[in-house]
Amino acid sequence: MMSGLSQIQADRTLAKRVASGDAAAFEEFFREYFPRLFRFTLARVSGNADFAEEIVQQTMCKVMKKMHKFRGEALLFTWLCQICRNEIAVVYRRKGLQEVKTVFLEDHPAVRAALESMSVDADKPDSERSDQELARFVRLTLEYLPANYATALELKYIRGCTVGEIGEQMHISSKAAESLLSRARAAFKEGFRSLWDFDPGMLLD
């Protein structure tokens, strides 16, 4: 994972390019952030995909009008999540529905931003809940990784692809896939540690 500062710098550059009318930058922005924002929203609207689509569409349309105002005080994803959270409230209000409650476990801005997508299932037994919460931690960490890192990890560990197959799927050489995977693993661990403040391996011992 990039350091916070260089990620913010990269975000600022991308936002500037999108705002200036650069079509390639727009596609890069959409590819990178639509899936993450969609999953973020889906977790907050009880899995209602139609709601999530409507909210993400409105959020991203709004963001297009505000993009030139992005100053990089926070990560672009954090900024998007904030706008999206407001949009969720607006849509729920308009439809006369009660919004899903979310719980904030920490005050640290980065952790808070990540936790924004978590809702609590109070009815589940403790053991099931801790597994589910850990799974959520993992998913959220993945959302904070660059999209190609998350994809490489998913191909390797969920779909069981070999390095060669990962390369094929991602249009890169096997050597590049191996290197990407190694960076993705390190970024995942580092990201997990910095977001949640503990080593992920500790949970599995």
Add this chain to the structure above:
Amino acid sequence: MNNDDRDNDNKLDERHTDDTVARLMSLAGPRADIPAERQQRVHREVQRAWLQSTRTRTAYRWALPLALAASLVIAINIGTQQAPAPAAKVGEIAYVTGAGNRYSEGDAVYAGDVLQTAGTEGMSVMLPGDISLRIAADASLRFDTADELTLLHGLIYADTGDRIYRQQHLTVHTEAGSATDIGTQFSLAYVDDRLSVAVREGRVDIAANDTIHSANAGQKLVFAADGGPQRAAVLPYDESWDWASELAPGFDITDRSVMDFLKWAARETGRELNFANDELRIAAMNAKLYGSIADVTPTEAISSVLATTRFRYQVDAKSITILE
């Protein structure tokens, strides 16, 4: 600590990281799948908002200087006429069949073009991203963009590759619904107001009657004008795919491995590719081919190419097997 100790420590760390990540990832499971149809709908709207917003800001930024320069620009342009911007090239015709076919191999296809085939004609068109599109006889297909087509009438087939993670998906619209591929081989027919989609490999999402229906490999969905889809089975090597294989663009075997050729032939004919053992698989990867299989169908090519190699093989309706 010497260098060897440091190397060993690094390897142990790497193994530990790999194990931790593997266990955590398996706990989390796959990320939620987002239907391509949703993604495209949102993309369309967001892109519209983006274009509008950049135009508005650009117009505002240039409003004053433009106003000042307006009289000069008008003076210069008097008597001249701006040519309309040329349409974007979206593909190229790769193969044509049928006497009197008005199209030729190598012809460019531009956004807005409508390609039509008559009774005995057919053609294949290559689109960006190595997407191979086949148009059967008696069809009419409009190319709206490189990844959005409108089938006005007839039967088409698309091979968009076997990669799950592609940046773009191909969508084919008809009056009865729209089909979006998720890395696949599929055919789509729109005849007499009836839409049918058959999936040979992968998955296709079809938006019809305000609902998204998924069709997986081996399924065929038929939508009547007034009702939901009827599902039927269709095998990847079913003869209903033969017309599409016959329109496959040529495969240049020169300097390609036997493995490359076999993968192509297996994919084009819907057959499974098997090797009696791993040594044969490696040998097929290392053996190079020379020559040409122009004007030969993929099924015919299997035996004509393999006959020139040292590999023993068996071909039946379902599979190609390389024997010991």
